[in-house]
Amino acid sequence: MINWILVVAIVGLLILVVLLGLKLRAMGRRLGQVIRDLGQLKKDHRAGVKDSRADQWEHYRQGETFAQLVTLLKITAPIPPTRKWAASPDLLLTLVEMVQKHQPKLIVELGSGISTLALAKSLLPGSQTRIISFDHSEEYAQATRDLLIQHSITGVEIRVAPIEQYDSERTWYSKEFFKDLADIDMLVIDGPPGAQDPQARSSAQIELGSRLSKNAIVVIDDANRKGEHAMAESFAREMPGHALVFLAHEKGTALIAPQIM
Secondary structure, three states, X not given: OHXXXXXXXXXXXXXXXXXXXXXXXXXXXXXXXXXXXXXHHHHHHHHHHHHHHHHHHHHHHHHHHHHHHHHHOOOOOOOOOOOOOOOOHXXXXXXXXXXXXXXXXXXXXXXXXXXXXXXXXXXXXXXXXXXXXXXXXXXXXXXXXXXXXXXXXXXOEEEEOXXXXXXXXXXXXOHHHHOXXXXXXXXXXXXXXOOOOOOXXXXXXXXXHHHEEEEEEEEEEOOOOHHXXXXXXXXXXXXXXXXXXXXXXXXXXXXXXXXXX
């Protein structure tokens, strides 16, 4: 009788040990998951801190560049916000530098706005440079005209060219508004908007590439995007004697300029 009691006790003890082991194993798995989660939280925190620092640096850099622009262009009237959908200060400063350095005779801009003001304010007094800025929207075009009036700027031509089907693959501005253009010395590509058609801007090379002057400069905004990046490389291949540089701007800027300059 005692032996049976001992056997039952031993079996019960073994079962208890097994159950305890299973419970400890489950607790170990849960503890391991907690440790992994804590590790991921730590990584996420570090990444968040890094992103926050990068954002702070970008805000500082853009603010510093904006201050240079205001001084350099002698801005005395209100201007609309920069960045986001509008041009960032780093792009605007590059446009100013290119105009002041190369003094182009004909500047064609795709996408009007504060960049149009920067281009116009970059010109020397009495300059004969012609600026033609295209926009797909009458509303945006009028806002640019009003902005130029506020800053006492005249002589800039704003053309409204509606978006239409360019070919079977993409849309672009209505081509009829570009027929009179030739010998473009500086081409600025910041339109049309790519929200509806990511390939919309690629038509600029097809339509305007042959209308550039020999020593033309091409500036492409949003070059961090695949479409604009590829377009810049394609543009550069068709411009012998020119060099392509991707500037580390907020949205990325592609600059194609003669190597001799």
